[in-house]
Amino acid sequence: MFCYQCEQTAKGTGCTKSGVCGKDADIAGLQDTLIIALKGIAAYAYHARELGAYDDQVDAFFAEGLFSTLTNVNFNLDSHIKLLLKAGEINLRTMEMLDRAHLQRFGEPEPTKVQVGTKKGPGILVTGHDLLDLYELLKQSEGKGINVYTHGEMLPALAYPELKKFKHLAGNYGAAWQNQKREFEEFSGAILGTTNCVLLPRDSYRDRMFTCGIADLPNVVHIQGRDFTPVIEKALALKPLEENLGPMTMTGFHHQAVLKIADKVIAGVKSGKIRRFFLVGGCDGTRSSRSYYTDFVRKLPQDCMILTLGCGKYRFNYLDLGEIDGIPRLLDMGQCNNAYSAIQVAAALADAFKCEVNDLPLSIVLSWFEQKAVAILLTLLHLGIKDMRLGPTLPAFLTPDVLQVLQDNYNIQPVTTPEEDIKAILG
Ligand code: SF4
Numbered sequence: 250m251f252c253y254q255c256e257q258t259a260k261g262t263g264c265t266k267s268g269v270c271g272k273d274a275d276i277a278g279l280q281d282t283l284i285i286a287l288k289g290i291a292a293y294a295y296h297a298r299e300l301g302a303y304d305d306q307v308d309a310f311f312a313e314g315l316f317s318t319l320t321n322v323n324f325n326l327d328s329h330i331k332l333l334l335k336a337g338e339i340n341l342r343t344m345e346m347l348d349r350a351h352l353q354r355f356g357e358p359e360p361t362k363v364q365v366g367t368k369k370g371p372g373i374l375v376t377g378h379d380l381l382d383l384y385e386l387l388k389q390s391e392g393k394g395i396n397v398y399t400h401g402e403m404l405p406a407l408a409y410p411e412l413k414k415f416k417h418l419a420g421n422y423g424a425a426w427q428n429q430k431r432e433f434e435e436f437s438g439a440i441l442g443t444t445n446c447v448l449l450p451r452d453s454y455r456d457r458m459f460t461c462g463i464a465d466l467p468n469v470v471h472i473q474g475r476d477f478t479p480v481i482e483k484a485l486a487l488k489p490l491e492e493n494l495g496p497m498t499m500t501g502f503h504h505q506a507v508l509k510i511a512d513k514v515i516a517g518v519k520s521g522k523i524r525r526f527f528l529v530g531g532c533d534g535t536r537s538s539r540s541y542y543t544d545f546v547r548k549l550p551q552d553c554m555i556l557t558l559g560c561g562k563y564r565f566n567y568l569d570l571g572e573i574d575g576i577p578r579l580l581d582m583g584q585c586n587n588a589y590s591a592i593q594v595a596a597a598l599a600d601a602f603k604c605e606v607n608d609l610p611l612s613i614v615l616s617w618f619e620q621k622a623v624a625i626l627l628t629l630l631h632l633g634i635k636d637m638r639l640g641p642t643l644p645a646f647l648t649p650d651v652l653q654v655l656q657d658n659y660n661i662q663p664v665t666t667p668e669e670d671i672k673a674i675l676g
Pocket residue numbers: 401402425426445446531532533559560561585618619621622
């Protein structure tokens with residue numbers, strides 16, 4: 250780990266050179282956390298900005314947050330903790346801004362059944378998070394006999410009216426980011442990477458891979474100014490894809506869609522048909538221990554509902570989990586930035602049951618991997634959410650002392666086994 254204070258490489262977590270610069274490992278760890286969170290917030294702010302949405306408070310916090318991590322400027326542990334909570338607040342503001350921008354541009358998402366797999370004919374696979382890139386590609390490829398597929402975090406795009414109106418937006422192919430190399434090799438059409446979580450390509454598909462916007466890969470054509478002509482021409486020049494259809498999945502349970510069935514959900518809780526809600530989501534990753542999330546969801550009793558978001562959903566979104574009173578047990582709320590939707594639903598439920606969010610029959614089980622997940626975790630802490638479970642491992646930049654503070658104040662716990670955690674939550 251690199252210490253931002255003494256600019257030395259330190260072993261293990263935090264700075265082991267405490268005393269060289271007068272700061273300790275906890276402050277170094279908190280500053281790492283802040284920098285990581287700022288990167289996540291920046292991603293959401295960038296997407297919003299591309300859609301014309303700005304916020305002075307968000308912009309100002311980038312300056313304040315980064316400035317506070319300069320060498321020898323802030324030695325106060327408490328003020329670092331306050332800054333982290335403020336980062337959570339700013340991230341909430343940013344996710345809200347992005348959500349508003351998505352709604353204004355692409356309409357209100359609606360629950361949508363999605364075909365998984367490929368259809369016969371030329372195809373383009375779009376991965377990443379940028380809905381505007383997808384929209385422009387759909388516009389430019391319309392009527393050319395090309396099918397466009399979503400990959401990874403682009404899946405929720407299929408629920409937005411202004412995107413799903415394109416008949417050649419054919420469905421979703423593949424799963425989370427870590428499977429890209431195998432899945433892109435097997436997908437024989439053109440591939441477009443729009444944002445983060447795009448992996449260095451194998452040579453086997455490098456010549457049919459493209460990037461745009463913030464994403465850029467070595468020896469891969471980078472699209473300028475959202476002119477996707479090279480991607481379209483490549484898709485048409487390649488051998489057409491074979492039909493290879495998989496199961497259906499569902500997405501589009503944005504908070505506005507969930508709030509439309511709020512009466513039914515509330516009645517389900519009051520009648521005892523719905524025992525508890527679980528928010529299980531976040532980032533996916535390569536560790537085999539992430540099978541925890543598949544097993545956790547699979548083992549939840551039939552009277553429990555699952556809300557999900559981010560690419561962590563691919564661990565279980567192919568499972569048929571059934572319904573409770575006509576409501577699917579698994580509700581995919583969207584991309585990781587749609588954590589904003591989960592927060593809105595939790596707030597609406599708390600309002601309906603006249604209690605605090607922490608008193609709801611709701612448990613949060615997060616899978617973290619990268620910067621956006623850290624920003625979302627800080628948002629949940631800013632909102633005072635307690636008893637979250639975090640896995641598959643705890644972030645290494647949280648020093649033992651900082652972790653203790655989180656445990657004392659928020660009762661954050663590492664995941665254990667699905668059986669133990671379900672038993673501890675449900676009793
Ligand atoms: S949820 Fe996180 S890990 Fe997954 S694609 Fe989005 S940013 Fe990447």
